[in-house]
Amino acid sequence: KQEVTQIPAALSVPEGENLVLNCSFTDSAIYNLQWFRQDPGKGLTSLLLIQSSQREQTSGRLNASLDKSSGRSTLYIAASQPGDSATYLCAVRRSDYKLSFGAGTTVTVRA
Amino acid sequence: NAGVTQTPKFRVLKTGQSMTLLCAQDMNHEYMYWYRQDPGMGLRLIHYSVGEGTTAKGEVPDGYNVSRLKKQNFLLGLESAAPSQTSVYFCASSYGAANGKETQYFGPGTRLLVL
Numbered sequence: 001k002q003e004v005t006q007i008p009a010a011l012s013v014p015e016g017e018n019l020v021l022n023c024s025f026t027d028s029a030i031y032n033l034q035w036f037r038q039d040p041g042k043g044l045t046s047l048l049l050i051q052s053s054q055r056e057q058t059s060g061r062l063n064a065s066l067d068k069s070s071g072r073s074t075l076y077i078a079a080s081q082p083g084d085s086a087t088y089l090c091a092v093r094r095s096d097y098k099l100s101f102g103a104g105t106t107v108t109v110r111a
Numbered sequence: 112n113a114g115v116t117q118t119p120k121f122r123v124l125k126t127g128q129s130m131t132l133l134c135a136q137d138m139n140h141e142y143m144y145w146y147r148q149d150p151g152m153g154l155r156l157i158h159y160s161v162g163e164g165t166t167a168k169g170e171v172p173d174g175y176n177v178s179r180l181k182k183q184n185f186l187l188g189l190e191s192a193a194p195s196q197t198s199v200y201f202c203a204s205s206y207g208a209a210n211g212k213e214t215q216y217f218g219p220g221t222r223l224l225v226l
């Protein structure tokens with residue numbers, strides 16, 4: 001069974017600092033990995049999707065890396081802003097349609 | 112274009128009562144999913160559907176039933192609610208599972224409290 005872990009569970013940084021969020025998974029036989037953002041009381045919004053054959057994906061201030069062999073992914077958010085405050089979840093997909101989610105890292109960016 | 116909508120937003124049930132959660136999407140997606148989110152546990156897949164008239168079990172299907180009679184709708188039923196089903200329920204949809212089509216779009220969630 002795929003286990004997905006996100007550490008730390010919560011993170012607080014001053015505005016302007018770079019954010020580094022970690023995700024680890026136990027089974028390296030993944031199809032892809034996604035990072036989502038969830039605002040309080042809201043649904044999830046997909047941020048980045050990395051295919052198993054890729055090493056990284058970038059979108060604006062966001063960069064996600066994937067090291068399948070070690071079972072790790074990292075989401076970098078450059079020059080954080082208060083609007084980046086949210087919970088960030090990673091999810092890995094096996095060869096079927098199912099996603100296995102981590103519990104998330106709740107980020108607070110202090111102005 | 113409303114995306115994925117869920118009805119109701121919040122509901123309180125007594126143990127043993129039944130209810131149906133409705134998910135609707137207007138993106139012509141083939142695949143639809145029901146998840147539950149509990150504190151500290153991330154999202155877990157309850158049931159999913161890869162097309163109209165099809166359904167399949169996910170990770171935690173017990174106590175739930177689903178139906179996909181129309182492509183745009185995916186219903187989640189609780190026949191006899193239990194306190195363990197207190198959770199936030201999310202519906203999601205995607206074009207498919209192939210490259211470039213697998214991004215899932217989520218609804219805003221339904222908060223369910225079972226007393």
